[in-house]
Amino acid sequence: MIGFLIALGVALVLDLLLGDPHSRFHPVALFGRAAGGVEILCRKTFGNGIFSGLTGWLLLVLPISAAAxxxxxxxxxxxxxxxxxxxxxTIAPRSLLEHAEAIRKPLSRNDLAAARRALSMIVSRDTATLPPSEIVRGAIESLGENLIDAVNSALFFFAVGFLAGSLPGAAAAAVLLRCANTLDACWGYRNERYLFFGRVAARVDDLFHLIPARLTLLAVAIAAPLVGGRISRTLRTGFRHRHDHPSPNSAWGMGAFAGALEIRLGGPTVYGGIPEPYPFWGDGRAELTTGDLLRAERLTTASTLVFCILLIIGVSLCK
Known part of the structure; x- marks a missing residue:
């Protein structure tokens, strides 16, 4: 248990001090490039179907996890x-905050062009004509969604892996999660090229985030009073909107943020010039400000710490 606490604490401190270095030699970037090569190999050998995608997934994920x-x-x-x-x-909490800050600071100076450019770096929606409130909405939704994908899921797998196989199991499980998540980002698209080849990557990623997403709602709810929110409202809002997104997991985080911050997120969103009629999440204030984004950043940090505490409690009870 001591080793688990040391490893968890050191990892968080390293992220706090160093962040997520933007380098083509970063392990995740190297893995992404390897995925491109394996995709070519599998398509040439096995075709473009589900089996080919499954083979590529296994060739990439299992050896690297075993090496960890x-x-x-x-x-x-x-x-x-x-x-x-x-x-x-495998985690990037500081990176989430840095991206949000890169949007908030120019927006506070009324530099909409810079804020829109910064937002376009982390979302796929059209940002060129967004007003300030919609820029803030996009940034907060990104925090709520990526808190699960980029932070909490890896922490959860680290804890579960530790219970199953001590520190080697913890390391392997965290790497397994990040590899699977990266392959979803590379292959998990619903277009002609990846509809079948990327299906395994997309479905496995959905499965892996299933429990962390729901635990994230609980962590955000517990942290909500630290940003002026209420636990009960956060839980109700997150649970009510849990199915209001094509992803089976994303709305748990975004709905939780809407409830904790007592704001309204979601609604019609334009992608590539085509409006997507997303429902609204939350019943709070619709006009958002940079102050709301700052509160969302603080909520991200607090929720991460609460999530870690929940994991420590769970591991201590199970060991």
Whole structure:
């Protein structure tokens, strides 16, 4: 248990101090490039169907996860440090906050062009003509959704892996989650090219985020009073809107943020010039300000810490 706490704490401190380095040599970036090569190989060998995508998924994810297990297993007394580094490269809480800040600061100076450009770096919706309130909405929705994908799911897998196989299991599970999530980002599209080849990557990613997404609602609710929200309202809002998104997991985080901040998110959103009629999430204030984005950033940090506490409690009870 001590090793788990050390690894978890060191990983969070590393992220706080170093953030997520934007480099083509970052392990996730290298994995993404490897995915391109494996895709070409699998399509040439097995075609463009589901089996080909499954083969590519297995070829990429299993060896790297096994390598993470082996490196940690044979690190001896340095196992907590190795597990911490591996967990660090799978989470990105500081990166979420930096992206939000890059939107909030120019927006507070009324530099809409810069704020729109910054938002376009993290969302796929059209941003060129968005008014300030919609820019803030997009940024907050990104925080709510990516808190699950970029932070909490890896932390959850790290905890479950520790219960199953001590620190080597924790490291392997966190790496497994990040590999699967990256393959979803590479292959998990509902278009002609990836409809079948990317189906396994998309479905596995949905499955892996299932429990972390629901636990994220609980963590956000517990953290809500720290930003002026209410636990009961956050839980009700997040649960009410849990199915109001094509993704089976995303609305749990975005609905939770809407409830905790007592604002309204969602609604019609334009992608590539085509409006998508998303429902509204939350019944709070619709006109959003940079102050709401700052509160959302604080909620992201607080929710991450609460989520870690919940995991520590769970691990201590199960060990």
């Amino acid at each position: 297990w082996a490196v940690t297993r044979f690190a001896g007394e340095f196992a907590p440090a190795v597990a911490a580094v591996l967990l660090y490269v």
